[in-house]
Amino acid sequence: MKAWLRKDGRKGIRNVVLVAYLVECAHHVARNIVTAADATEVQLIGFPGCFPNDYALKVMSAVCTHPNVGGVVLVSLGCEGFDREALAGHIRASGRQVETLVIQQSGGTRGTIERGSAAVAEIWAGLGRADCEIETSELVVGTICGGSDGTSGITANPAVGHCFDQLVAEGATCIFEETGELIGCENVMMARARTPELALEIESSLVKAANYYSILGFGSFAPGNADGGLTTQEEKSMGAYCKSGSSQIDGLIKPGDVPSKGGLYLLDVVPDGEPRFGFPNISDNAEIVELIACGAHVILFTTGRGSVVGSAISPVIKICANPETFAMLSGDMDINAGEVLLGAKTPRDIGAEIHRQVLAVAGGAETCSEALGHQEFILTYKTFEPIGPSCLPAR
Amino acid sequence: MKAYIDSHQHFWQLSRGDYGWLDDAPDRIRRDFLPDDLQPLLADAGVAGTVLVQAAPTEAETAFLLELAERTEFIAGVVGWVPLDAEDAAGKIDQLAENPWFKGVRPMIQDIADDDWMLKPALDAPLKRLIGHGLCFDALVKPRHLPNLLRLLERHPELRAVVDHGAKPDIAGGGFDAWARDIAAIAAGTDAFCKLSGLLTEAGPAAGTTKLEPYVEHLLKCFGAGRLMWGSDWPVLLLAGDYPSWLLMAEEFTAKLSLSEPDKSSVMGGNCARFYRLGNRQSDQRLLRLHPRDNILVCCQPLAKAERILVEGILVELLETVETGHKLASRAIAEGEKVIKYGVPIGTATADVPLGGHVHLHNLRSDYVASHHRGGKTATETRS
Numbered sequence: 001m002k003a004w005l006r007k008d009g010r011k012g013i014r015n016v017v018l019v020a021y022l023v024e025c026a027h028h029v030a031r032n033i034v035t036a037a038d039a040t041e042v043q044l045i046g047f048p049g050c051f052p053n054d055y056a057l058k059v060m061s062a063v064c065t066h067p068n069v070g071g072v073v074l075v076s077l078g079c080e081g082f083d084r085e086a087l088a089g090h091i092r093a094s095g096r097q098v099e100t101l102v103i104q105q106s107g108g109t110r111g112t113i114e115r116g117s118a119a120v121a122e123i124w125a126g127l128g129r130a131d132c133e134i135e136t137s138e139l140v141v142g143t144i145c146g147g148s149d150g151t152s153g154i155t156a157n158p159a160v161g162h163c164f165d166q167l168v169a170e171g172a173t174c175i176f177e178e179t180g181e182l183i184g185c186e187n188v189m190m191a192r193a194r195t196p197e198l199a200l201e202i203e204s205s206l207v208k209a210a211n212y213y214s215i216l217g218f219g220s221f222a223p224g225n226a227d228g229g230l231t232t233q234e235e236k237s238m239g240a241y242c243k244s245g246s247s248q249i250d251g252l253i254k255p256g257d258v259p260s261k262g263g264l265y266l267l268d269v270v271p272d273g274e275p276r277f278g279f280p281n282i283s284d285n286a287e288i289v290e291l292i293a294c295g296a297h298v299i300l301f302t303t304g305r306g307s308v309v310g311s312a313i314s315p316v317i318k319i320c321a322n323p324e325t326f327a328m329l330s331g332d333m334d335i336n337a338g339e340v341l342l343g344a345k346t347p348r349d350i351g352a353e354i355h356r357q358v359l360a361v362a363g364g365a366e367t368c369s370e371a372l373g374h375q376e377f378i379l380t381y382k383t384f385e386p387i388g389p390s391c392l393p394a395r
Numbered sequence: 396m397k398a399y400i401d402s403h404q405h406f407w408q409l410s411r412g413d414y415g416w417l418d419d420a421p422d423r424i425r426r427d428f429l430p431d432d433l434q435p436l437l438a439d440a441g442v443a444g445t446v447l448v449q450a451a452p453t454e455a456e457t458a459f460l461l462e463l464a465e466r467t468e469f470i471a472g473v474v475g476w477v478p479l480d481a482e483d484a485a486g487k488i489d490q491l492a493e494n495p496w497f498k499g500v501r502p503m504i505q506d507i508a509d510d511d512w513m514l515k516p517a518l519d520a521p522l523k524r525l526i527g528h529g530l531c532f533d534a535l536v537k538p539r540h541l542p543n544l545l546r547l548l549e550r551h552p553e554l555r556a557v558v559d560h561g562a563k564p565d566i567a568g569g570g571f572d573a574w575a576r577d578i579a580a581i582a583a584g585t586d587a588f589c590k591l592s593g594l595l596t597e598a599g600p601a602a603g604t605t606k607l608e609p610y611v612e613h614l615l616k617c618f619g620a621g622r623l624m625w626g627s628d629w630p631v632l633l634l635a636g637d638y639p640s641w642l643l644m645a646e647e648f649t650a651k652l653s654l655s656e657p658d659k660s661s662v663m664g665g666n667c668a669r670f671y672r673l674g675n676r677q678s679d680q681r682l683l684r685l686h687p688r689d690n691i692l693v694c695c696q697p698l699a700k701a702e703r704i705l706v707e708g709i710l711v712e713l714l715e716t717v718e719t720g721h722k723l724a725s726r727a728i729a730e731g732e733k734v735i736k737y738g739v740p741i742g743t744a745t746a747d748v749p750l751g752g753h754v755h756l757h758n759l760r761s762d763y764v765a766s767h768h769r770g771g772k773t774a775t776e777t778r779s
Contacts, residue, residue, distance in 0.1 A: 150720035154693045158685055158737070184763040188739045229694070229720030231754070232761035235741035242685075242737050246466075341695040341719065343680035 001363040003134035004070065004127075007095020011134045012067035013297050013362045014041070016313050017123050019073045019116065020064065021046035022087075023080035029109055030075040033116035040370070042120060043312035045289075045377045052081035055271075055382040058256040061090045062293035064098075068313050071097035071123035073116055078104030097123045130364075137171030137262055139362055142291030142299045142314075143243045144177065146284035149304030149322055150228030153239020155347060156302035156321035156337035162351025163300070163358065164245035164264065173259050175294055176244040177267035177287060179209035184234035185241045189266075192249045197390030201252050205268045212270050243302065252391040254384045255290040261393060267294055271382040285309055285376040288316065298358055308332045309376040310369025315361050318368060319354060332368050399642075400471065400664035400673070401445040403559065403592045403626025404433065406463060413451040416506070421634060428630040430467040436629070436638040437469055443664070444471035446626070446671055448533065448559075452476050452503050454487070464496035465687070471673040472498035474533050477521065480512070484521035492528040495687045498671040499531030499555070504540060505563070513540070513547050522551050531671055532556045534587075537563050538570065541577035548585040556585070557670060560593025560628060561614050566606060567599035575613050582617035588670050589618045591645060591662065592626030595635040602635070604644060604651075611648050620658035624667040679704040682723065686738035691722040691754050693736075704751070711751030722754040734759050 003011040019042060021030035027046055034044040045063060047056045064072045064087065072091050076084045084100055091098040099119035106112040143160050145152055164174045182189065186206050193199035221233045230236045250263030259265050269290050284307060288299055292314045299314055301307065304321040306329045320326040323338030330336075335354055339345045361367055407414055408427050417425055437445070447460050447470050457475030464470040473496045477487050491497045504513055525532055532554050534544055541562055548556055558581065564574040581587055591614060598606050614623055625645050629638055636644075649659040667673070678684070682692040682704070698704060700716045707725050717723065722736065728748040733740035746758040 154683060154685065154695075154720065184761070185739075226756060229718060229722060229755070231722070231756055231759045232742040233763045234739075234761060235736060238737045238739060238741060246738075340683065343695060346683075347685070 001134050001359065002130040003132050004067075004130050005132040006067055006070075008065070010067035010295075011132060011138055012069070013134065013139075013364070014068040014313070014315065015070050015127055015130065016068055017042045017071050017073070017120055017127075018064060018069055018313070019044050019075065019120065020060065022074060022076045022082040022084055023050055024048035025050075025077040025080065026075040026103055029103055029112050029116070030073075032109075032113045033073065033075065033120060036113065036117045037120045039124075040312060040373055042124075043375045043377070045313075045379070046075075047082060047379045049082075049381060050080045051381075052083060053381045053383075055255065055384055056379055057083055057087060059289065059293040059379055061087055062256040062258065062295075063289065063313065064091045065094040065096060066292055066295065066313055068297060069096065070127040072099075073119045073123065074098065074100040075112065075116060076100065076102045078102045097126055099123065134362065135171075136167070136359065136362075139167070139358070140173040140175065140259070140295040140297050141167055141358060142175040142177070142267070142288075142294065142296035143302070144284060144287050144291065144299060145181075145240055145243065145302040146309075147303040147305035147307040148240070149325075150230070151321040151338060151341065152302055152304040153230075153236070153242065154321075155340040155350070156304070156319045156335075157239055157243045158347035159335075159337050159340070159350035159354060160243040160300050160302055160319060161245035162348045163354040164243070165247055166351065166355050167358070168245065168247040168262070168264050171262040173262045173265065173295070174245075174247075175253070175259070175265045175267050175291055175296060176241075177269050177291065178240065179205050179266070179268055179270055180213050181240040182206060182237050183210050183213075184232070184237040188238070189241070189249065192247075194248055194250050194393060195390060198249070198252060201388060201391050202249065202266060205252060205266070205270070208268075208272070209270045212275060215275055243300075250393050252387060253294055254387055255382075256293045257387060257392075258295040259392070263393065265294075267291065272385045273383050276381075276383065283376075283378055285378045286380065288314075289377060289379055298361055300354060300358070302337070306332070308369065308372075308374065310367065310372070310374030311377070312370065312375050315367045316369045316374070317354070317357055317361060319350075332372065334368050398660065398664050399440070399442040399625070400667045401437070401442050401627045401629075402557075402624040402667035402671075403448050403590055404445050404629045405448055405450040405631065406430065406433075406460065407450050408459070411451075411456065411459060413453045413456055415451075417450075423633050424630050430463060430470070433629065434469065440639055440642050442469075442642075444469050444673065446470075446472045446474060446498065446667060446673075448474040449476040449501050452506075454478070457491070461494055461496055470496065471668075472496055472671045474499045474501050474531065474671075476501060476503070479521050480515055480517045484517075485524045488521055488524040488528065488530070492530060493688075497530070498673070499533060500525065501533035501535055501559070503535055505535050505537050510540060510543060513543055514550075519550075522554055526551065526553045526555075529555070529672060533559050534562075535559045538565070538574040538577060541574070541581060545577070545581050545584055548581070548587055552585070555670065557588040557590055557624070559590050560597070561589055561591065561610065563593060563597050564610055566594060566597045566602065566610055571609065571613075578614070579617045582622070586622075588622045588624060588666065589614055590626045591623050593628040593631070595641055595644070596628065596631060598635065600635065604647060607644070608648070608651070612652060615648075615652055615654075620654055620661050622666065623662050624670065625663050626667075677708055678706050678725070682706065684725070685736060688735055688738045690724060690726055690728055690732075690735045692725045694719055694721050694723065706751040709750060713751070715753060717753055724748045724750055724752045724754055726750050728752075728754070733762075
């Protein structure tokens with residue numbers, strides 16, 4: 001598989017220019033720069049808040065220096081709290097091109113759009129070719145489920161688990177997440193941890209998730225679940241958890257932490273401390289952004305009811321759990337895991353299909369959401385403590 | 396298409412450190428042998444599956460073998476080790492019986508100093524447990540043990556036993572007569588099976604077909620084509636030969652001894668599958684097994700009340716309509732037993748569930764302390 005070798009040594013499977021607004025006040029200008037570029041390889045990202053947030057800076061830095069990203073145009077209003085110097089410095093230090101435009105100093109809306117468009121064109125012209133090879137063992141693959149229904153846990157999610165087992169065996173890095181949906185799987189997960197210390201870290205991340213969600217008033221098990229055949233909390237959680245497959249869990253990371261070696265990682269996306277800044281995980285897109293911030297080259301998105309979102313930075317592969325949904329949204333779906341329900345295939349067969357698709361997409365094949373131009377992005381306030389020493393395997 | 400099954404092979408990983416006998420073994424077999432080493436040999440030979448047999452007298456090794464089975468497609472079953480004379484042996488067997496790959500036990504009788512060990516009364520209860528679970532007993536014996544083995548099998552006529560390696564006759568030393576008499580007595584007096592394996596190793600270096608032939612012929616005459624099963628005994632086999640040449644030799648014997656095609660396929664696989672009860676548990680294709688350890692199957696399509704469907708090889712009439720996503724018991728589940736889905740417990744049965752019974756809120760409760768639930772209610776209470 002051909003890849004772009006970045007100056008920091010990381011290898012990308014896409015070559016994207018980002019235009020990032022650093023406060024909502026710069027959103028419109030940034031969007032116009034992207035619209036003017038008229039290229040699927042230029043994606044708009046941004047952070048809306050005026051008050052600074054360490055998490056947002058960390059995630060923004062990680063996304064802007066993602067291996068699939070070649071260069072970045074930052075759009076600032078000028079008076080927001082976001083530390084644009086730190087962000088630009090971080091991007092520059094990674095060897096990527098970066099141009100910072102401050103609307104208040106760049107001729108307002110028109111002037112900034114003009115200068116921004118020129119900056120995108122200049123960065124684009126300076127980007128190299130995909131002239132190095134990337135191995136399966138160098139890939140980082142994330143998984144998420146959204147718009148789940150009763151079929152997700154028996155078709156698409158176990159299939160992703162089989163795919164993850166294969167990828168991990170091949171030395172790749174795989175990331176699963178959403179501890180809030182894993183409540184009740186504590187013992188099973190802890191038993192898979194690389195070390196007893198990591199098992200304790202996993203346990204506390206789940207305790208944190210349970211507390212957080214109970215404060216927010218989200219009960220996980222609803223009567224509708226029972227109608228769909230689910231009987232217990234742990235059964236429901238296992239339906240989401242089985243995306244992780246059966247490999248050893250090598251580490252626990254938080255948004256923006258990039259695993260230093262292959263293996264299976266749990267991404268803890270639930271903020272530390274008391275809930276403060278509104279709802280966490282406001283949409284699947286926030287979790288996709290967090291997976292990208294952890295270095296994911298490709299995202300495996302399982303859905304039963306049907307989700308259409310995507311990203312230009314890291315291609316999103318849609319794995320549809322429900323055959324009826326697949327029939328209705330086939331233009332948005334890459335894999336029809338619902339075939340399991342028709343008796344034609346097993347989750348293991350679909351897992352092998354997903355694995356082939358991951359390699360094809362890493363080799364340049366377009367996913368449905370890429371072809372359709374999806375570029376959803378959301379980044380909001382959160383707070384995190386750094387991960388502890390037992391969370392990562394020794395290098 | 397050939398559907399050979401290798402009824403006897405081993406794996407070992409020396410760093411595990413419990414293979415005492417390998418310390419003095421020749422270099423050729425004193426290294427790691429794992430699934431990746433065997434896989435290409437099986438593919439070349441057209442062998443579809445294997446029975447993985449213990450090589451160390453420890454429970455840890457059995458756990459290791461069961462783990463290998465879980466992640467290795469070609470392993471169809473595991474014969475493990477249990478301290479049969481220990482006080483809690485029966486309980487250990489109960490536990491192992493829950494593992495779908497666990498097919499039987501093999502005490503290492505040939506290495507036990509006391510030739511009468513197998514007749515100890517302490518073994519009676521665990522052997523009855525094996526019988527109760529339909530599990531098998533591999534007799535790793537030498538010719539001198541055969542009279543005792545006969546007494547043991549007469550004491551437990553229902554025990555599904557197989558004599559490993561034809562009881563290891565001393566082919567190199569020409570020890571035919573006493574062995575031939577005693578093995579004939581076992582074959583005639585019991586329902587025991589016998590493995591056509593390990594003989595090359597007993598014949599010594601450079602032994603040809605001629606040297607083995609009277610022994611093979613005798614085994615076939617005694618056990619017939621219905622109770623003899625081919626096995627490789629790989630990697631021990633490497634002391635005297637290699638996988639393809641031993642397989643070829645076995646095929647030559649079946650030709651030379653004029654076995655019919657069906658008889659040949661029995662010896663080369665069918666008998667082994669039948670004896671160890673390997674994967675012969677078909678279910679309706681609208682039922683999905685998510686994990687080999689599960690004791691439930693998930694419905695992929697609605698199943699109507701009174702419909703007769705196949706569940707793990709047994710025809711069951713449905714007592715109620717079962718919708719997509721719901722669960723049916725793939726075996727009888729007793730009250731208090733864990734219900735297993737995705738290979739892990741998802742709760743405890745609150746009532747006995749028959750094979751094919753609907754498993755849901757009426758007979759399954761969460762083990763999870765649902766402290767985060769609204770109003771402190773459990774899932775079951777929320778629904779009612």
